[in-house]
Amino acid sequence: MSAPPVPAIVVDSVSKTFEVPRERVHTLKERALHPFRRVVTDTMLALDDVSAAIEPGEFFGVVGRNGSGKSTLLKCLAGIYGVDSGRIYVNGQMSSFIELGVGFNMDLAAYDNVVLNATMLGLSPREARRRFDRIIEFAELEDFVELKIKNYSSGMLVRLAFSVMIQVDAEILLIDEVLAVGDAAFQQKCFDEFARIRESGTTVILVTHDMSAVRRFCNRALLLEKGRVVEVGDPEQIGERYLELNFSAEARAVETRLREATDGAAISALPRHEDPDRHGDGGASILEGWLEDEHGKRVTVIGTGQPLMIAMRVVFGETVVDPLFTLTIEDDEHRIFMDAGNHHFPGAGRFEVGQEAVVRLSFAAVMAPGRYYVTPGAARPGSGLDALDRRDRLISFVVTATAHTSGMVVLPFDIAVTRSTENLIT
């Protein structure tokens, strides 16, 4: 039995705090005038007991929202920040790309900058000079070698920097969101290069927001939130969790806002004619509205294509026969995505004062990822214009998807590609 391979990187319960002085003593003068004043500092826990093992040859993604600690983790791995506790081991030559073109000097020509940058990134100056031609060739900047780089366009600069980066042959690469560079053609080249790096067995740690890059390249990914590891797993799964986390935070914020405005005590405190989001004569009151997933659990986030139920609870203030209920779903930009009601369904029957009705609308959430709002309404029978109660945008929810779409809906489909045997040039 052979020993398991040594991981390329071992992160062993790493914690890192930043000390943020509340009032910063910026000058020696202040320090001299108040030698005994204690400097009050807040500590900010950026990484909290993070552990991970990254296998050799893995393309490993680190994802998380802004401020989740992912860049701090990368900087700790790179040795730019020291850690407070825990240990990091690295097996192999490592190079980090947290920013493209570190050490670039605008007043120098491409040659000097390539040597400078490559030296910073870990090549010896001699090796850097030797690879210059290859770098320039990859960057497609052969015609601009003599030009000072301050005269380069930003696209050219990025190309040059990226080309240097991929020429630094390290066994382990730490990369911080530098993928989206250059024009479409160069981007394709970069992606090809990433694919090549991946094939060549180089271990890559990629920190990014871009879930499509994670899905495209990574074997595994780690999700960070508030400095803690949420999950390590395959990119699909992590992508799902990430979007959930991302949107649910947003959804939570919206929900809190909505609740503050219209919920519970607020409803009774606010006379309904003063609530601008409320319409109708008060013959009935919509008490609440909510979303349920297929298991009957109340949710605010749902994956595209999942079965979804939107519900409202209504109490009647007068006797109504066969009331009409509507649920209007709109997207972020006030476009009505769907308008459902029981107009063409059998009558709901007679409701006496004080009786309650629960309306449930079920369908598959085929809409594209994004935020949606539901306006529930109850009206007297007839045209539906004689409103008992309507509450604009009472419910909000988020649809997530792992794949990006530019369409408005995601419908199940089948696509067939067959080779045509006609019209062959013979």
Next chain:
Amino acid sequence: MSAAPLVTEGLGRPIKGPSALGSDFRRFRQLTWTLAVTDFRLRFFGSVLGYLWQFMRPLMLFGVLYVVFSQIFDLSGGVRFYPVALLLGIVLYGFFAEATSGSVRSLVDRENLVRKIEFPILAVPLATVLTALFNLGLNLITVLVFLLAAGGRPHWSWLELVPLIAVLATFATGVAMVLSSLFVRYRDIEPIWDVVLQILFYVSPIIYMLQTVTDKGGIGATRAILCSPFAAILQQARHAFIDPSHISVTDAMGNDLLLLVPLAIVVVVFVMGFVVFDRAAPRIAENL
């Protein structure tokens, strides 16, 4: 999440975080050199006149001081080659001032190196000192030309200049380490150091000659002045390089043991500078 491994042997190279020298001394050397050479070249070849300015700066100061202090007030103190001695003083002072005041902001100016890649942090101020040293080399050529023109002749004692400049560079490096790491936290170091440098210019026998000090203030004043490493190095350089009529430091102090004072100051400043810098280094990146 993988469990934290208990076995730590054989897991590879531990990452210790940022430090003054980094984990690889060769890389430290290469980076210091690369930074210094780039800086020097930028200043030297940056503009058509860059080359000229590098020479002109000390020469212009020299011109003014020379006219004022040898034609209007006579401060030559009866030594030979006063103008060359003055120029040498300006050039050595220029090196010290450039190396130290340049290093004050160096870490802040090179923030992206310190914050974006794993970098031996000491390379930054050290490169500043090294660049200043290159400039000093150029300026010494000017001094040499003046000396030969004034009638000075090559002499073996010129070689003494090498260890003298090495000691001065060590001193400057020590100061640079203290200043650059302090500047990260205290931003008023810059104007404070400017004032200190001004004072240093006038308490050192740059414009006036040590001979004048001895004549007017006696041995006590001479000894006091020569306790300053800069003054002692300058005086010895004049003795060795320009003309033996510039009294040597040991003769001026009248006691060989007293020579240990400026030397000790250099050693203490250097060691202290390194300790201060080394202790600050791990957190410089995040405090910038």
